[in-house]
Amino acid sequence: xxxxxxxxxxxxxxxxxxxxxxxxxxxxxxxxxSFDTRQYLAFPPESFSLGSYVKVFHNAKFISAFWRSLxxxxxxxxxxxxxxxxxxxxxxxYKFRGRAVVNFLILAPFLVPHIVLxxxxxxxxxxxxxxxxxxxxxxxxxxxxxxxxVRTITMSLMAVDxxxxxxxxxxxxxxxxxxWRITLPLVRPGLIAGGVIAFLISFDEATISLFIVxxxxxxxxxxxxxxxxxxxxxxxxxxxxxxxxxxxxxVVAVEKLIGLRRAL
Amino acid sequence: MSAAATAPTATSSTSAASRGILLMLLLPGxxxxxxxxxxxxxxxLRASFASSTMSAFxxxxxxxxxxxxVLFDPFYWRVTWNTLVLGFNVAIFAVVxxxxxxxxxxxxxxxxxxxxxxxxxxxxxxxxxxRTYGWxxxxxxxxxxNSTLQSLSVTSGVIKLTNNSFGATxxxxxxxxxxxxxxMLSGFGRLNAQLEEAAAMLGANRFKVFTRIILPLSLxxxxxxxxxxxxxxxxxxxxxxxxxxxxxxxxxxxxxxEATVTLNWPLAAALSVMLLVLFSSxxxxxxxxxxxxxx
Numbered sequence: 001x002x003x004x005x006x007x008x009x010x011x012x013x014x015x016x017x018x019x020x021x022x023x024x025x026x027x028x029x030x031x032x033x034s035f036d037t038r039q040y041l042a043f044p045p046e047s048f049s050l051g052s053y054v055k056v057f058h059n060a061k062f063i064s065a066f067w068r069s070l071x072x073x074x075x076x077x078x079x080x081x082x083x084x085x086x087x088x089x090x091x092x093x094y095k096f097r098g099r100a101v102v103n104f105l106i107l108a109p110f111l112v113p114h115i116v117l118x119x120x121x122x123x124x125x126x127x128x129x130x131x132x133x134x135x136x137x138x139x140x141x142x143x144x145x146x147x148x149x150v151r152t153i154t155m156s157l158m159a160v161d162x163x164x165x166x167x168x169x170x171x172x173x174x175x176x177x178x179x180w181r182i183t184l185p186l187v188r189p190g191l192i193a194g195g196v197i198a199f200l201i202s203f204d205e206a207t208i209s210l211f212i213v214x215x216x217x218x219x220x221x222x223x224x225x226x227x228x229x230x231x232x233x234x235x236x237x238x239x240x241x242x243x244x245x246x247x248x249x250x251v252v253a254v255e256k257l258i259g260l261r262r263a264l
Numbered sequence: 265m266s267a268a269a270t271a272p273t274a275t276s277s278t279s280a281a282s283r284g285i286l287l288m289l290l291l292p293g294x295x296x297x298x299x300x301x302x303x304x305x306x307x308x309l310r311a312s313f314a315s316s317t318m319s320a321f322x323x324x325x326x327x328x329x330x331x332x333x334v335l336f337d338p339f340y341w342r343v344t345w346n347t348l349v350l351g352f353n354v355a356i357f358a359v360v361x362x363x364x365x366x367x368x369x370x371x372x373x374x375x376x377x378x379x380x381x382x383x384x385x386x387x388x389x390x391x392x393x394x395r396t397y398g399w400x401x402x403x404x405x406x407x408x409x410n411s412t413l414q415s416l417s418v419t420s421g422v423i424k425l426t427n428n429s430f431g432a433t434x435x436x437x438x439x440x441x442x443x444x445x446x447x448m449l450s451g452f453g454r455l456n457a458q459l460e461e462a463a464a465m466l467g468a469n470r471f472k473v474f475t476r477i478i479l480p481l482s483l484x485x486x487x488x489x490x491x492x493x494x495x496x497x498x499x500x501x502x503x504x505x506x507x508x509x510x511x512x513x514x515x516x517x518x519x520x521x522e523a524t525v526t527l528n529w530p531l532a533a534a535l536s537v538m539l540l541v542l543f544s545s546x547x548x549x550x551x552x553x554x555x556x557x558x559x
Contacts, residue, residue: 008470016368019361020380023387023441026398029408033401079296087293094286102290105297112305113499113543115516116536119523120304123311123533143300146293204391206502211523221393228393228506232400240394247389 027244034237052238062239065223069203072134072219076141077199081191083142084149091150092157106150109143117143118211125212132214140212141202148201149194156190157183200250204243312533330534340518344538347498347514350429354436355494358444359486361437366448366489367482370455381449388442396503399435400426403507427509435507436497443496444489451485483557491550495543515539 021028037051056062091102109117121140122131130136160183168178184191206221213222220243224236313326334340369381387395402408403425413419425431455478463473501516508517515535522532 012364012368015364019365020383022361023365023384023438025402026395026435026438027387027390029401030394030398083293083296086289090286090289094282094289096286102294105294105301109297109301111547112301113495113539115499115501115519116308116540116543117301117304119519119529119532119536120308121300122523123307123529124299124303139296139300142296143304146296150293200389204389206391206393207500210502210520221391224391224393224397225502225506228397228400232397232404236397237401240390240397243394244390248386250389 030237030240030244033234034241036234036237052234053242055235056238056242059235061223062220065218065220068217069220072137072141072217073199073203075134075138076145076202077195079138080142080145080149080198081153081195084146084153084194085187085191087146087150088153088157092154106147109147114144114205114207118208121208122211131212132216132218134217137209137212137217137219140208141198141205144205144208145198145201148197152194152197153187153190156187160186196250196253200247204247308533308536311529312537314530314533317527317529330530333531334534334538339513340535343513343515343518344542346429346512347516347542350433350436350504350514351494351498353433354440354497355490357433357437358440358493359490362441362444362448362489363482363486365441366445366452366485367455367478369445369449370452371457384445385442387439388446392439392500392502393506395439396435396506399431399438399507403431403434426507427511429504429508429512431507432504432512435503436500439503440493440496443492447489447492448482448485451488452482455481484554487550487554487557491546495546498542499539515542 034052035048035050036046037049037055087102087106090096091099118140121143125131125136125139130139164186165178165182168182169175173181203219204221205219206225209219209222210225213219218226220239224239227236312330313328315325315327315329318324365384369377369384372380374380400407404410405422405424405426407425409425410419410422413423425434459481460473460477463477464470468476498514499516501514501520504512504514505517505520515538519532519535519539522528522535
């Protein structure tokens with residue numbers, strides 16, 4: 001009986017390990033292949049070097065797309081957090097007619113596939129001349145990020161004890177002072193988490209971006225996509241590792257701030 | 265932002281000033297959501313009835329020509345069928361492979377639990393383009409699997425694992441697994457170790473404990489995960505396009521093709537509406553199933 005239990009335990013643990021391995025396989029393999037420098041895709045690497053990383057840093061297309069992605073992600077993060085903060089304040093602190101409609105509008109983008117939204121956004125911004133422009137891609141990313149910022153900020157805001165704010169008001173603080181000195185610091189974890197998630201979604205997003213941008217405002221994921229259509233050399237692996245490291249850094253930061261499962 | 269807009273009013277009040285504040289709080293976010301969500305859906309519907317790309321923004325005659333193409337052209341029947349098959353295969357395998365991980369994470373008392381959870385959902389935070397590339401490296405003609413098999417002399421030729429729907433399916437399974445794991449984890453709240461111990465003490469064997477207690481209690485979470493993976497799979501296009509090498513035709517790849525290559529925007533719009541209808545009917549079916557399950 002005990003031997004049976006031991007055997008079952010070993011089988012179970014092996015299964016879990018194998019499943020984790022499957023889940024992480026592409027990331028592990030990309031990491032290994034990023035140290036290869038051949039012009040074509042092959043496994044295992046012939047020799048290990050940092051050649052592909054050097055190539056990435058000398059690839060003007062990737063570098064400029066990287067900075068563009070960073071700027072676009074930053075703007076999306078800031079705007080989505082600001083709009084999200086205001087929406088959360090109105091939803092948590094006010095009861096008003098049409099609240100259900102607002103709530104629905106915030107949740108609805110979760111219910112529509114990105115590719116459908118992408119075609120729609122393309123149709124909306126094309127006549128405005130915003131295709132392949134910074135305002136165009138920022139707008140496109142706002143719809144899919146605001147729902148996340150509203151969620152994280154609302155959670156933080158609901159945890160705030162309004163008596164603290166009232167106490168400050170009673171003791172003579174102006175509403176503006178209460179907001180900046182009390183409310184805002186108290187919801188800071190939600191603001192940061194929301195901003196980080198919005199940045200990351202924008203930074204990694206490929207589906208909507210591929211419909212909106214082509215050359216002038218191309219982001220890193222769209223550049224990688226177009227590169228992969230013709231070539232799969234290890235340069236992309238090196239670039240992927242850099243992107244993964246950025247994501248991991250962000251994940252660790254979010255986990256430290258409010259916990260990953262609550263943020264998602 | 266004005267000072268007044270920042271007043272932390274704890275309760276509802278109906279004064280005009282308070283209504284003004286509320287409006288200012290709501291406006292920026294609502295404008296953004298209307299432009300990036302509501303208008304696109306309306307424009308999409310309008311464009312799907314346009315007669316040409318030039319008149320996709322209004323004006324011109326309305327026609328149902330794009331819909332008759334989508335509904336009656338055998339090519340698009342094939343595409344819709346491929347999409348559903350891909351969705352089902354991906355959903356079933358992703359759920360089956362994610363279930364043990366979710367079960368493990370839900371009940372482990374390991375002090376690495378946080379790390380292991382993060383590890384299971386971390387792939388969610390890397391671009392799907394990057395993870396698709398990983399699968400191109402693994403399944404490619406000179407990739408990990410083919411070169412390993414050849415060096416072990418199991419096969420001499422290349423086994424075609426990419427540029428077909430097999431590659432697209434495998435890659436999508438892995439890419440969507442973190443969603444399944446997350447959905448199951450939040451649905452496994454009803455699982456209770458004490459209940460299982462009680463059943464075991466009363467003489468149920470492991471198999472019986474699993475089929476009679478664990479599985480029924482975790483079924484809502486499993487259903488949610490399956491739905492989530494299915495709808496994400498049928499609306500994906502980056503992975504099917506890259507792993508399929510242009511030989512896998514699903515609704516997502518055709519929408520992208522019509523929108524950016526052929527530039528037939530009315531057809532792209534009609535295909536998107538079709539996808540949206542498919543998407544919504546699946547969600548409605550799911551709600552029915554869940555209600556039936558709870559009754």
